[in-house]
Amino acid sequence: MPRALSQVQEAIAELNDLLCTFSLLSWDARTQLASGGHVVRGQQIASLTRLIRQRLLDSALARAAERAERSLDPDDTEGRRVLSGLRSAIEHHRRIPWALQSELAELAVRAQVSWQRAREQEDFQQFAPDLHRQVELQRELAQAIGFEAHPYDALMGIYEPGMTAARLIPLLEMLRQQTADLRQPSESEVAGDFPEDRQEAFLRELLPLLGYDLARGHLARSAHPFEVSLTRQDVRITTRYRRDRLDTALFGGLHECGHALYEQNVDPSLTRSLFTTDLIGLYAVGGTSYGAHEAQSRLWENLVGRSRPFWQRHYPALQQTFPEALSAVSLPAFLKHIHQVRRDQVRVEADEVSYNLHILLRVRLELALISGALQVQELPEAWAAQSLELLGARPAGDREGALQDIHWASGLFGSFPTYALGNLMSAQLFQAASEDTQVRSGLEQGETSALLAWLRDKVYRHGRRFSAEELLMQSTGRGLDPGPYLAHLRENYRPGRWS
Amino acid sequence: MPRALSQVQEAIAELNDLLCTFSLLSWDARTQLASGGHVVRGQQIASLTRLIRQRLLDSALARAAERAERSLDPDDTEGRRVLSGLRSAIEHHRRIPWALQSELAELAVRAQVSWQRAREQEDFQQFAPDLHRQVELQRELAQAIGFEAHPYDALMGIYEPGMTAARLIPLLEMLRQQTADLRQPSESEVAGDFPEDRQEAFLRELLPLLGYDLARGHLARSAHPFEVSLTRQDVRITTRYRRDRLDTALFGGLHECGHALYEQNVDPSLTRSLFTTDLIGLYAVGGTSYGAHEAQSRLWENLVGRSRPFWQRHYPALQQTFPEALSAVSLPAFLKHIHQVRRDQVRVEADEVSYNLHILLRVRLELALISGALQVQELPEAWAAQSLELLGARPAGDREGALQDIHWASGLFGSFPTYALGNLMSAQLFQAASEDTQVRSGLEQGETSALLAWLRDKVYRHGRRFSAEELLMQSTGRGLDPGPYLAHLRENYRPGRWS
Numbered sequence: 001m002p003r004a005l006s007q008v009q010e011a012i013a014e015l016n017d018l019l020c021t022f023s024l025l026s027w028d029a030r031t032q033l034a035s036g037g038h039v040v041r042g043q044q045i046a047s048l049t050r051l052i053r054q055r056l057l058d059s060a061l062a063r064a065a066e067r068a069e070r071s072l073d074p075d076d077t078e079g080r081r082v083l084s085g086l087r088s089a090i091e092h093h094r095r096i097p098w099a100l101q102s103e104l105a106e107l108a109v110r111a112q113v114s115w116q117r118a119r120e121q122e123d124f125q126q127f128a129p130d131l132h133r134q135v136e137l138q139r140e141l142a143q144a145i146g147f148e149a150h151p152y153d154a155l156m157g158i159y160e161p162g163m164t165a166a167r168l169i170p171l172l173e174m175l176r177q178q179t180a181d182l183r184q185p186s187e188s189e190v191a192g193d194f195p196e197d198r199q200e201a202f203l204r205e206l207l208p209l210l211g212y213d214l215a216r217g218h219l220a221r222s223a224h225p226f227e228v229s230l231t232r233q234d235v236r237i238t239t240r241y242r243r244d245r246l247d248t249a250l251f252g253g254l255h256e257c258g259h260a261l262y263e264q265n266v267d268p269s270l271t272r273s274l275f276t277t278d279l280i281g282l283y284a285v286g287g288t289s290y291g292a293h294e295a296q297s298r299l300w301e302n303l304v305g306r307s308r309p310f311w312q313r314h315y316p317a318l319q320q321t322f323p324e325a326l327s328a329v330s331l332p333a334f335l336k337h338i339h340q341v342r343r344d345q346v347r348v349e350a351d352e353v354s355y356n357l358h359i360l361l362r363v364r365l366e367l368a369l370i371s372g373a374l375q376v377q378e379l380p381e382a383w384a385a386q387s388l389e390l391l392g393a394r395p396a397g398d399r400e401g402a403l404q405d406i407h408w409a410s411g412l413f414g415s416f417p418t419y420a421l422g423n424l425m426s427a428q429l430f431q432a433a434s435e436d437t438q439v440r441s442g443l444e445q446g447e448t449s450a451l452l453a454w455l456r457d458k459v460y461r462h463g464r465r466f467s468a469e470e471l472l473m474q475s476t477g478r479g480l481d482p483g484p485y486l487a488h489l490r491e492n493y494r495p496g497r498w499s
Numbered sequence: 500m501p502r503a504l505s506q507v508q509e510a511i512a513e514l515n516d517l518l519c520t521f522s523l524l525s526w527d528a529r530t531q532l533a534s535g536g537h538v539v540r541g542q543q544i545a546s547l548t549r550l551i552r553q554r555l556l557d558s559a560l561a562r563a564a565e566r567a568e569r570s571l572d573p574d575d576t577e578g579r580r581v582l583s584g585l586r587s588a589i590e591h592h593r594r595i596p597w598a599l600q601s602e603l604a605e606l607a608v609r610a611q612v613s614w615q616r617a618r619e620q621e622d623f624q625q626f627a628p629d630l631h632r633q634v635e636l637q638r639e640l641a642q643a644i645g646f647e648a649h650p651y652d653a654l655m656g657i658y659e660p661g662m663t664a665a666r667l668i669p670l671l672e673m674l675r676q677q678t679a680d681l682r683q684p685s686e687s688e689v690a691g692d693f694p695e696d697r698q699e700a701f702l703r704e705l706l707p708l709l710g711y712d713l714a715r716g717h718l719a720r721s722a723h724p725f726e727v728s729l730t731r732q733d734v735r736i737t738t739r740y741r742r743d744r745l746d747t748a749l750f751g752g753l754h755e756c757g758h759a760l761y762e763q764n765v766d767p768s769l770t771r772s773l774f775t776t777d778l779i780g781l782y783a784v785g786g787t788s789y790g791a792h793e794a795q796s797r798l799w800e801n802l803v804g805r806s807r808p809f810w811q812r813h814y815p816a817l818q819q820t821f822p823e824a825l826s827a828v829s830l831p832a833f834l835k836h837i838h839q840v841r842r843d844q845v846r847v848e849a850d851e852v853s854y855n856l857h858i859l860l861r862v863r864l865e866l867a868l869i870s871g872a873l874q875v876q877e878l879p880e881a882w883a884a885q886s887l888e889l890l891g892a893r894p895a896g897d898r899e900g901a902l903q904d905i906h907w908a909s910g911l912f913g914s915f916p917t918y919a920l921g922n923l924m925s926a927q928l929f930q931a932a933s934e935d936t937q938v939r940s941g942l943e944q945g946e947t948s949a950l951l952a953w954l955r956d957k958v959y960r961h962g963r964r965f966s967a968e969e970l971l972m973q974s975t976g977r978g979l980d981p982g983p984y985l986a987h988l989r990e991n992y993r994p995g996r997w998s
Contacts, residue, residue: 017546020539021520024527036715037733040519040770044729047516051550216535230543234536271539 004068005079008086011061012279013272018052019284020230027228031220031238042109049105052282053093062090081465082274089279096144104137108411115409124380124398131408132376135369138413142370152370155414158281159290160421161467165367168417171424171482172360176390178486182353182493184341189333192325196241196249202321203239203253206314210300211452212237212257213264224348225252227259227297229286231271235263246322247338251301258300261452262287265460275463285464290415292468294422295429296455302352303430303488304448306338313446336498343391345400352423353493357390359420362405366413425472427485429459432476503566504578507585510560511778512771517551518783519729526727530719530737541608548604551781556592564589580964581773588778595643603636607910614908623879623897630907631875634868637912641869651869654913657780658789659920660966664866667916670923670981671859675889677985681852681992683840688832691824695740695748701820702738702752705813709799710951711736711756712763723847723905724751726758726796728785730770734762745821746837750800757799760951761786764959774962784963789914791967793921794928795954801851802929802987803947805837812945835997842890844899851922852992856889858919861904865912924971926984928958931975 025048029041055061065086072079111130118127142151145158153164200219208214222238229235237256241249266286270276276286287293304310308331311318315334319326326334341351347358365382368374374382383401384394395401407415433439433454442450458475469479491497500508524547528540554560564585571578610629617626641650644657652663699718707713721737728734736755740748765785769775775785786792803809807830810817814833818825825833840850846857864881867873873881882900883893894900906914932938932953941949957974968978990996 013542014546014550017543018550020543021524021547024523025520028523028527032717034714034717034733036712037729040730040732043512043771044516044519047513048520051513051517051554055550213535215533218531218533230536231539233539234533272542 002068002071002073004064004071005076005083007064008061008068008083009273011055011064012082012086012274012277015052015055015279016231016272016277016284018048018055019277019282022048022052022282023228023230023284027230027236030222030224030226046105049282050102053101056090056279056282057093061086065090085274086279092145092280093282095146096141100137100140100144104141104411107134107137108409111409111411112406115403115406119399119403122397122399122403124402127403127409128376131379134408134411134413135376138411139370139372150367150371152367152414155370156417157414159412159415159418161280161289162469163291163417163421165363168363168421169367171480172356172363172417172420175356175420175482175486176360179353179356179489179493182341182489183495184339184351184353184493184498185336186340186342188337188340189329190246190325190337191244192322194243194246194322194325196243198321199241199246199249202318203249205317207253207257210254210257210261210304210448211264212260216264217260219253225256227256227263229260229263230284231276232264232266232268232286233271235260246325251305251338254305255297255301258297259287259293261300261455262293262296262460265452265456266463267461270463270465273463275465278464287460288462288464288466288471289468290418291421291425292459292471294418295425295468296422296459298422298426299430299455303426304443304451306335306352306492307443307446308335309444309446310448311335311446332498339492339498341493343393345387345391345393345395345404347404353489354391356420356423359416361386361390362407362416366416370413421468421480424480424482424485425468427488428472428476428481428483429455430488431484433458500578501567501570501572503563503570504582506563507560507567507582508772510554510563511581511585511773511776514551514554514778515730515771515776515783517547517554518776518781521547521551521781522727522729522783526729526735529721529723529725545604545608548781549601552592552600555589555778555781560585561589584773585778591644591779592781594645595640599636599639599643603640603910606633606636607908610908610910611905614902614905618898618902621896621898621902623901626902626908627875630878633907633910633912634875637910638869638871649866649870651866651913654869655916656913658911658914658917660779660788661968662790662916662920664862667862667920668866670979671855671862671916671919674855674919674981674985675859678852678855678988678992681840681988682994683838683850683852683992683997684835685839685841687836687839688828689745689824689836690743691821693742693745693821693824695742697820698740698745698748701817702748704816706752706756708813709753709756709760709803709947710763711759715763716759718752724755726755726762728759728762729783730775731763731765731767731785732770734759745824750804750837753804754796754800757796758786758792760799760954761792761795761959764951764955765962766960769962769964772962774964777963786959787961787963787965787970788967789917790920790924791958791970793918794924794967795921795958797921797925798929798954802925803942803950805834805851805991806942806945807834808943808945809947810834810945831997838991838997840992842892844886844890844892844894845903852988853890855919855922858915860885860889861906861915865915869912920967920979923979923981923984924967926987927971927975927980927982928954929987930983932957 022045025041025045029038033041065083069083107130111134114130115127118124138155139151142154145154147154150165156163204219216233216235218236220236220238221240223240225239227237237260239249239252239256263286266276276284278285311331311334315331341353343354344350350358364386365374365379380398380402387401388394433451434443436454438450439454442448459471472479521544524540524544528537532540564582568582606629610633613629614626617623637654638650641653644653646653649664655662703718715732715734717735719735719737720739722739724738726736736759738748738751738755762785765775777784810830810833814830840852842853843849849857863885864873864878879897879901886900887893932950933942935953937949938953941947958970971978
């Protein structure tokens, strides 16, 4: 490797180390930091973030990248991808003024506090000023990044490069129309007492069967489940437990396990390279776009984890774990239980069918806020009206409405769409995988090792080398296609499916 | 505050943030990192360490410090202390060549692995080459740092500024002579089954009674107990549990709690300042020298935690926690149990009397290795001979001998003396505190809040503002004095004391 290119690779490796370190600060804050430690932790995170940005924008790195480009072997497509990825990231961050970046970071901390308080007291006005400023800054951010059609595209591009509002909205509206008639009963035979330790023990048995390697992992608890990867060697997940409900921890665990399988199966040679480092979002992550990542969590949670063969295989063990609650519940009754459609007002508890309506609701409101068509003061009423239209009811209050998600407080405008895009991609990948004979015959037995091998080969091992669209083209032969996802919903939520 | 000085303070605050972050990487590696994650974690630690050193040696910081010195108000003694502390640190690290620093860091990682393997296979030769290189590098390090009498002074000075071999050796030899006749029986009535969860629950009740604030803390488990402070707001301790023994976790917990009380009680205004940042050792720590820190752990573990009134107060709760094992054990029998003298071959399990002999043994060998009088190949035999002389027996093998401690693998030459110095200081502080009427009458009831208040006022709140020697002068009216510690040992380990 030419010396200049190897210098660049070393700088990227160091950035990856620092971004993993950033992830650990945040993991720790969410899983074990005592209440008294959060203010200084915020300062530690701010210092490290500032430093990471300085390292990325260090003129010495830009010069090394230029030297590397000049000395690059014309056949070195891998080196070219690295250098062009680095150049885009440097240009992206150079366009964002330091003052804006730093106000965004400070506001995110402050606004999460005011959002939390507003939520507790169900008083939107306590959050409104910070949200107002957040919208202003997000508009500035969009202008700084640059866009063609709509400022929203600039923001969404941080999470899902190349996606535009013009492409997204028709997809979401079409999903809405085509699933409007899907109904499933919401009553259930599953109820009882599910001690948390036993739920955790069950997950510790189940997830390794799916391929989650605990020797390179860690299963912890947190208020909001998440996955974090400090390289493929250290991929951690959390879930939360409710003693009165089985599905929160179970499907939360399967969801995060899906994210973890992606990260743990990135090719080892990509560790600490640009292909496991998001230098736009400044996040150490092995999987490509947010949508592609969400596709894996949804695939394992829903396509695998709610299927009949999967539970034909694993339900007996679940019954043995909770004999009091489940011995009298048949497999069909359990399958019915995990396919309820409830049009819930809360996104994180929404069923598969309603989930995308939640995303449409948020995207409509984000677009209107960013374009200026909607004022922050009008947001609670606008939310309620959208909710009535899309979910059939107004929220009971702002806690289920404009104060529902932490995303706007954190400044994550444009990230919601990746959840719906993940749904679409999950089914598209699953369908393509199922065309493989070994994968299909495994799945018919509820056995997923051939599926994992297929996903590893087509998707996981590549890390961030290819974009989500490239991965879809390579592995399914076509770009993003909502067909398989619609078919999955219509098949699994048609009337009488689980009776 | 003049602008230049506040720039310097900001740079120090950032260094503190990064050093706390470093501590978290290491805490996590020792408490929850899965086995597969340790190699990349080493890279992450190396990247952050390199960066911290670069920030400290950044010429812009040195220039800001010079500007601040020129514009300093002559009456600003606090500012003067900050600038002189920063200048010493910059000069210290400038003297250490980057190549040496980086080889030391790499060697520490490699040597810990070869030490571990050598220990497992009880084969000193597997560790010898790395230890040989370690000794060479430590000599180079001593030369780079500079010293007057003995290269060992340069190394010890990293941990205990101002201490010299010429002062230390007579102290340790005197301790040896004056305690040679102390004996206590090593048989005990305390035995049985002590379930780990109940031991932990007992510590969670006991340590807050001593003042350990769990809202700014965390009690975890690790193979080797330790305390770490990510500012006073987040002070964590670990201990280890043995189901067949009560004292390992109990006194380990009290020991780490002592460290934690120091850190949690530093004045809040010192957070992220030079007075909570060790820029020589490059470690975020609120307490001054290693010896002064160890003094607190020893004070709470031994002076408080092995005293009769303390257990008059807390033994009933301990009996209630372990009724099967302890209900038939009287308080005198328990006190006898925790005052055994066994001349154990293993330092971390040594009793109070033998402990200092372990330190003398290591210091003699370190001095000989650093001066070149002893070769690494001769070390196992030299250890055995010293052990015979000081502890009355040769070790059963190198695992109890030259392979006993991780310190040499890690490159911590010169740190052992701080354990013995801590012992001396602990008793000197405890005696001075006991002269206060409130403290004494509290202690007579086994109640420690007045003691904590005294220590907070005299020692803890000052952080690193004063040296250990200054703190001793201010709080006890004299410099380091072995008298109180000797008196403590002679009183508590005299024949018949606990019969």
